[in-house]
């Protein structure tokens with residue numbers, strides 16, 4: 001995601017300023033994530049909200065508003081999901097680990113699976129055990145679709161060898177883990193999944209930010225690659241409208257982290273005030 005300020009055109013009506021985290025989805029389209037607004041005392045005056053100040057007089061408070069909504073769930077789905085379904089980062093996954101017994105009708109398997117489940121639960125891991133009659137393939141597909149970060153498989157052979165097999169949802173990697181080390185290894189594997197998802201999303205973002213020096217170039221880059229196009233901008237709404245009309249992109253934000261790509265605005269050639277990010281948004 002890229003942190004920055006919205007242009008006057010894109011900011012919340014009535015706000016003095018709107019700040020945003022612009023997220024890049026897997027398909028390289030933009031999604032406005034959480035936003036916050038600074039209202040000054042406009043709204044408190046309009047709604048006659050007052051407080052008694054230190055001077056014992058009625059004052060209008062200066063207000064802010066913070067919006068982190070269910071849209072963030074959509075962002076998680078679109079930033080990390082794949083063709084097999086959800087891929088949830090362990091830190092927000094309601095179920096972090098599913099224990100799946102293999103050949104659970106064989107003696108001792110369910111008992112051992114229950115033991116693992118209890119040990120992981122005691123280690124404060126959000127874990128579930130699927131001892132239903134569904135087939136192994138069905139169970140694996142089910143939790144894959146639900147995006148559970150880690151699947152722990154345990155069968156008669158594994159028990160004989162004192163191990164189980166942990167399978168990562170993000171890359172399918174299998175790790176054989178000694179049963180005695182499970183409560184240490186699982187948190188480490190969850191951390192690895194978390195980091196892996198972050199790295200992948202960050203790489204997608206970093207690799208799809210392109211600098212342009214004219215509307216034509218911006219349009220070409222967007223059509224070819226998607227992603228965010230960065231240009232210099234004079235600050236004029238006319239140029240924003242021109243970019244929308246000619247290149248189909250809206251301004252996403254004026255990033256806090258500024259670079260000087262040029263002296264002049266990519267749209268009109270007049271002196272530039274800011275570097276701005278453009279994109280196609282959901």
Ligand SMILES: [Zn+2]
Nearest residue numbers: 234239265268
């Ligand atoms: Zn301009």
